Amino acid sequence: MKFANRFGNFTEVGEKKGAAMSLPKSDLTKQADGLTTMELGAVLPKTAAVEGGHLHIGGVDMVELAREQGTALYVFDEADLRDRMEQYREAFSEVYPNSEVLYASKAFLNKEVLRIAAEEGMCLDVSGGGELYCARMVDFPMERVFMHGNYKTERELREAMAAGVGRIVLDTRIELGRVSRIAGELGITQKVLMRITPGVEADTHEYIKTGCEDSKFGFTMLGDFAFNCVEDVLAAPNVDLAGFHCHIGSQIFALHSFREAVQVMVEFVARVKERYGLEVEDLDMGGGLGIAYTTADRPSSIYEFAECTASAVKEFCAEYGVKEPRLLVEPGRSLVANAGVTLYTIGIMKTLPDIRKYVAVDGGMSDNIRTALYHAEYEAVIANKADEPRTEIVTLCGKHCESGDAVVLDGSLQHPELGDIACVFGTGAYCYTMSSSYNGQPRPAIVFVKDGQARVVTRRETYEDLFDRDL
Numbered sequence: 029m030k031f032a033n034r035f036g037n038f039t040e041v042g043e044k045k046g047a048a049m050s051l052p053k054s055d056l057t058k059q060a061d062g063l064t065t066m067e068l069g070a071v072l073p074k075t076a077a078v079e080g081g082h083l084h085i086g087g088v089d090m091v092e093l094a095r096e097q098g099t100a101l102y103v104f105d106e107a108d109l110r111d112r113m114e115q116y117r118e119a120f121s122e123v124y125p126n127s128e129v130l131y132a133s134k135a136f137l138n139k140e141v142l143r144i145a146a147e148e149g150m151c152l153d154v155s156g157g158g159e160l161y162c163a164r165m166v167d168f169p170m171e172r173v174f175m176h177g178n179y180k181t182e183r184e185l186r187e188a189m190a191a192g193v194g195r196i197v198l199d200t201r202i203e204l205g206r207v208s209r210i211a212g213e214l215g216i217t218q219k220v221l222m223r224i225t226p227g228v229e230a231d232t233h234e235y236i237k238t239g240c241e242d243s244k245f246g247f248t249m250l251g252d253f254a255f256n257c258v259e260d261v262l263a264a265p266n267v268d269l270a271g272f273h274c275h276i277g278s279q280i281f282a283l284h285s286f287r288e289a290v291q292v293m294v295e296f297v298a299r300v301k302e303r304y305g306l307e308v309e310d311l312d313m314g315g316g317l318g319i320a321y322t323t324a325d326r327p328s329s330i331y332e333f334a335e336c337t338a339s340a341v342k343e344f345c346a347e348y349g350v351k352e353p354r355l356l357v358e359p360g361r362s363l364v365a366n367a368g369v370t371l372y373t374i375g376i377m378k379t380l381p382d383i384r385k386y387v388a389v390d391g392g393m394s395d396n397i398r399t400a401l402y403h404a405e406y407e408a409v410i411a412n413k414a415d416e417p418r419t420e421i422v423t424l425c426g427k428h429c430e431s432g433d434a435v436v437l438d439g440s441l442q443h444p445e446l447g448d449i450a451c452v453f454g455t456g457a458y459c460y461t462m463s464s465s466y467n468g469q470p471r472p473a474i475v476f477v478k479d480g481q482a483r484v485v486t487r488r489e490t491y492e493d494l495f496d497r498d499l
């Protein structure tokens with residue numbers, strides 16, 4: 029079966045045409061890792077602790093919270109979230125003061141996370157009218173908002189420009205024409221960045237790669253197309269070219285990919301200076317820093333990422349003889365993924381000898397599509413047995429009508445029993461924002477926990493919500 033992931037890559041899944049999406053064969057030789065919760069290290073949110081055998085986050089007992097709020101439930105460690113935003117701001121202001129950190133809101137979006145991002149001094153990436161609407165609802169400073177997307181509709185462009193967003197990131201020449209015309213109609217000059225496809229192959233999971241040449245995003249460098257289009261942008265009325273943008277992929281562990289992208293971009297900036305006499309204000313290197321989904325993952329730190337990117341910009345600007353631009357980065361996943369967990373109640377178990385053990389939770393691909401989509405890996409524990417070692421290998425499957433509906437494939441887990449509360453870590457990014465109501469499943473509530481307090485920031489979807497729009 030062929031399907032598209034959110035980056036538009038098409039991937040073969042399943043053996044034969046028309047076959048249902050199914051799980052990869054289980055490795056029956058895999059041994060449980062014997063770890064207890066606190067031994068999971070970087071996968072855990074900052075304030076994770078175990079007391080009385082129960083997992084606590086933000087000083088709140090996850091087992092009690094699950095009972096009070098019901099499951100499935102998204103829980104965010106607010107201290108972790110704020111801490112990562114502060115680390116990004118501090119790291120970049122230390123190594124490259126003329127910089128801004130943009131939160132890529134598509135990773136996790138609700139009003140509260142945007143209020144926090146504003147408080148923490150972030151700028152904001154939005155990639156459509158809906159994300160922009162949320163930013164406007166919380167009075168996010170519009171001059172700090174950047175609008176992305178390979179096809180922003182006429183309406184989205186008009187709303188963004190009328191609202192006064194700081195930058196529109198141009199993706200195509202067709203869009204240049206629209207932005208120029210709308211800016212004229214609104215009587216404004218719109219600052220824009222051009223998104224360039226630098227042809228850098230990010231060293232990451234092959235499904236998540238956007239910098240390579242075959243991409244629906246941005247102006248290609250092939251045949252010097254992007255370079256020649258700079259002339260069009262400079263000639264267009266009501267538009268002011270503020271700089272260039274690239275985004276080479278996501279969940280990237282190898283920092284050298286960013287360094288290579290910086291080199292390509294700075295060389296581009298230097299050629300633009302030489303040919304058009306323009307020294308741009310902004311260089312936006314996108315997001316993509318990887319995080320620890322499993323105990324085997326060894327991501328670079330936020331500080332290392334800042335150091336690598338900033339030193340590459342300084343080095344290549346000196347080498348190519350251009351002034352150092354303002355440096356922008358757009359992290360999504362690395363700000364929110366590890367701050368979030370999902371709680372579920374285990375309600376069905378089924379062992380197929382020599383095949384696998386299924387442990388079903390009251391959610392699945394509706395609240396976390398990543399496992400079904402590209403066999404993403406996660407760590408899980410039983411929140412009410414958090415100090416016990418993980419002694420079994422199980423597949424945490426969902427409750428949806430798809431064979432491929434799973435949250436954790438062949439993961440270590442404490443001995444599961446009906447009624448246990450499972451906690452899956454690292455679900456703060458690209459789970460809620462990619463959620464659906466498949467099978468009529470209402471979306472989970474979102475709870476922020478901090479200093480022993482739990483507050484619902486997004487209420488659970490109701491059955492009425494699901495069909496409210498039907499006439």
Ligand SMILES: *Cc1c(COP(=O)(O)O)cnc(C)c1O
Pocket residue numbers: 132134135153176275277278279314315316317358359360361362
């Ligand atoms: C998705 C995206 C990001 C964020 O990527 P992460 O991997 O979540 O850090 C940043 N910029 C652009 C243009 C994106 O599409």
